[in-house]
Amino acid sequence: MGEPLSAAPTRIILDTDLAMGAPGSDIDDGFALALALADPDLRVELVTTVGGNSDVATSTRLTRELLGVLGHDDLEVVEGAPAGDDAARELARRVLAEPGELTVVAIGPLTNVARALALSPEVAGAVREVVVMGGVFLEQTNVAAMPGEYNFWCDPDAAQAVLDSGAPLRLVGLDVTRRVRLSRADADELAEGGSFGGIAAAATHGWIDFQERVKPREELEQGSCALHDPLAVAVATRPDLVTWRDAHVAVETEGRVARGVAVADLLMWEDPPTPNCRIATDVDAAAFRALFLERMASLP
Numbered sequence: 001m002g003e004p005l006s007a008a009p010t011r012i013i014l015d016t017d018l019a020m021g022a023p024g025s026d027i028d029d030g031f032a033l034a035l036a037l038a039d040p041d042l043r044v045e046l047v048t049t050v051g052g053n054s055d056v057a058t059s060t061r062l063t064r065e066l067l068g069v070l071g072h073d074d075l076e077v078v079e080g081a082p083a084g085d086d087a088a089r090e091l092a093r094r095v096l097a098e099p100g101e102l103t104v105v106a107i108g109p110l111t112n113v114a115r116a117l118a119l120s121p122e123v124a125g126a127v128r129e130v131v132v133m134g135g136v137f138l139e140q141t142n143v144a145a146m147p148g149e150y151n152f153w154c155d156p157d158a159a160q161a162v163l164d165s166g167a168p169l170r171l172v173g174l175d176v177t178r179r180v181r182l183s184r185a186d187a188d189e190l191a192e193g194g195s196f197g198g199i200a201a202a203a204t205h206g207w208i209d210f211q212e213r214v215k216p217r218e219e220l221e222q223g224s225c226a227l228h229d230p231l232a233v234a235v236a237t238r239p240d241l242v243t244w245r246d247a248h249v250a251v252e253t254e255g256r257v258a259r260g261v262a263v264a265d266l267l268m269w270e271d272p273p274t275p276n277c278r279i280a281t282d283v284d285a286a287a288f289r290a291l292f293l294e295r296m297a298s299l300p
Helices: 028-038 056-069 086-097 111-119 150-154 156-164 184-190 195-214 228-234 285-297
Strands: 010-016 042-049 077-079 102-106 129-133 169-172 181-183 224-226 242-251 262-265 277-283
Touching: 010 028, 010 086, 028 042, 028 056, 028 195, 028 228, 028 285, 042 056, 042 086, 056 077, 056 195, 077 086, 086 102, 086 111, 102 111, 111 156, 129 228, 150 156, 156 242, 169 228, 169 242, 181 184, 184 195, 184 285, 195 224, 195 285, 228 285
Parallel strands: 010 042, 010 102, 042 077, 102 129, 129 169, 169 277
Antiparallel strands: 181 224, 242 262, 242 277
C-alpha cells in the first residue's frame, strides 16, 4: 500500500500594510509574510498592499524587497488602497475565478477587501474564508487616542462593510494576539540565522525600542513585542491554535470617542442577533511560539 496523500496546501491571498525594513516601524507584517512562505501547508498566490503601518507605495516597495530576501521575488504584488483599486480588482478577479478555493488573509486595514466586495459582491459567496487580524472583542485598547484596534481604527467603514458582507469570517483580535510575544533574546537568536534572520533581528530590536519609548507605562510592551499578524497567518492552517466563538460584531464608525471600537455580541441572551463571524477568544501561546520559531529557523 502506498503512502497516504497529504492534504493540498491552503491557497491564500495575503493583504498587508507591511512596514518591516523602515527604521523603527512595526514588524509583525514582515514576520507574517515570512511565516506564510515558510509554512508548507500554505501557498501564497498573491500579495496585495494597503496603506496603514506605512503609506501604500512604501509598503509595496518593502514587500517586494522582503520577498527578494526570502527568495520569492517572482511572487506577484499588487498595490492597492488608498492609491487605487488595482488590488481590490485583482483580489475579486482571482476569488471569482475559483469559487471556494482561495482564502484571504487580511492583516492590515480592510480597505482593499471592502472595495473588492463593493466592486463584486459575489466575492462574499466565492471566497473560501476571510481571516482578519483586527478588532479587540473581550477587552479594550485603554487608549483614548486609538480606542479601536489599529486596523479597524484606520478604516472603520471598511471593517463594517466586510462584517456586513456575509463572507465567512474569522477575526483574530488584540485579545489573543497581545499574548504571543517576541523578546529581545528571540531577536538575538534570529540574528544567527540567514539573511532574513539578520534583517528581522535588527527590525525587532528597533521596534521594541520604539514601543518602550512611546508606551513607557505599558508593562506588556517592555522587552518584547506582539506577533499580531503572524498569528492570523498561522490560524489559516492551524485553527486549533486558538479558541473560537460565534459572535455578531459591529464596528463604531462615527463615535466621538469610540472610533473603530468593535462591539461583540456573544449571543448569550434570548433572541440574539445572527452571528456574522467567529472571533478568537484564547490562544495556545506556547504552541504558536514553537511553530513560529521553527518556521523562522527554516528560512534562508
